Amino acid sequence: MKTKLFKLSLLTLLVTLATGCVDDGDTGAVGPQGPAGVDGSDGADGQDGNDGANGTNGNTAVYTVQITNLTYSQPLSPAAIIMHEPGYYAFVEGQSASVELEQLAEGGDPSGIVSTASTQVQFLDGIATSGPIGPRSIGSESTLVVPDLDADNLRLSIATMLVDTNDAFTGLNAMDISNMEVGDSRAFMAPSWDSGTEANLETADTMPGPAAAAAGGGGATAGFNAARDDLFDRVRLHAGAVTNANANDASKEGLSTSILTEADRWDNPTAKILVTRTR
């Protein structure tokens, strides 16, 4: 077999050589057509059409709401931001908190307040914001849309938790933002409330925030707890965190079992709320 193959190869070589030497043979058949060329570039865009006529009034008023965290070290939880007609209250001072407010004030979850508010006849628009606002920082803007007819008698309610506490929250309680013109801004300085739903133990297993986490607790299990174990089950202004500062000196004015430090204290206001009507 090997010999035969060799011979065949030799023959091919000879034929090839013969072809190369003799250059006046017949012209071969026409080869196949080559591939299609690349497409050309697009032509220039046509000119813009004329602007459409102004629409009729969309019958909506649009507002942005921006929260600034004024505290030194308390992160603010995701916030419930609700625009509504008069008559709705997310909470009432001196009365016991709703379970939804308790979930916000103990666990930093605003979704219950917003979803419950949305079933009320006074409800116009509401947002549960997605992330926390760090201490000493300005939060992002939330946009709310309400019927234009309500702009002359409008209320704004906001609740957001001070997360390195048992059940403190800040916000606005049915603040009157009626009669804002397009372009107007109004700023509100917000106090801090105690939801009255949880004893202010200031321990790692009763607070959900980073201070408690650093002390080996925190998280969801340390947040919302259905038990109502505060001295009085009533919403009120917060007296501030006691913290463990001065707990071990002669004054003993600190709370030795608190995992909070003097840095976790605050004075009111704890939040600045900037409302701007954009349309």
Added chain:
Amino acid sequence: MKKTSIASALLAALALSSNASAQTIDISITNLTHAQHFTPRLVIAHDSSIDAFEPGVEASSALAWLAEAGVIDDAQSIDSSGQNFEALLGPVDNDNTSNTWHRFDGLVAPSTTVSYPFDTMDKPYLSILAMLVPTNDAFVGLDSIAIPTEPGTYTYTLHAYDAGTELNDELNSTRTDIVAQGGAALGGYGVPGVAGVGASPVPLGTGGTGVAVTVGFDQDGNAIGANEVVDGTDGPVHIHRNVLGDTSLTDGASDLQSTEHRWLNPVARVTITIPAP
């Protein structure tokens, strides 16, 4: 406040410009604290391009000089030249186009009221700042309110802010047993320690180990010179969490007195009187 209706600000400016004469208003300031003095007051009438302070935004060097040392201009401290509010705003008592400002001198003692006439030179906004002493860097601030145009009397309550340019160590700056890290004496701008010790109606302690810091350690807890105090920052500008203090003059964390030097907001009341034309 900065975003407050540019449209209405322009409107106000237009309305005022028809009145060629400058407007002099009366400003009265009441110190509502128990034992904190106000340093000389910086009063600025300005347009929307000036923002002396803004919560959530880092302090300027001018604000640091005011909040740490009570310094507004070169006349008070030549060391502050080029960094103070005079450098930021322009010459005193002058129409600097964007603003006009004045330093009302002297201290305002607790539970006292001072009143001044002030020529706004038809600027639309008003800001007032003064340091609280003795503190590290607390200041009382009126944040860019729109100056009312209708004659009348208008009242505002003011909060205490923390400039965030110095840690709140609450250490008595007249002490010589401790120094700033590197050896500088404690005191005003750029060094630890509370300023304005002499103004306090009650004595400060002399044995505190530091509140937001610990003498002999840096912010991360690493040892530095045994008698050294670290100089750090805690900004941006925010509402002051109040001084802590303690009840001992000889030990504890703070050289301030918890029973005297604490406050709760508001710390000042400002009344503005717009005269009839």
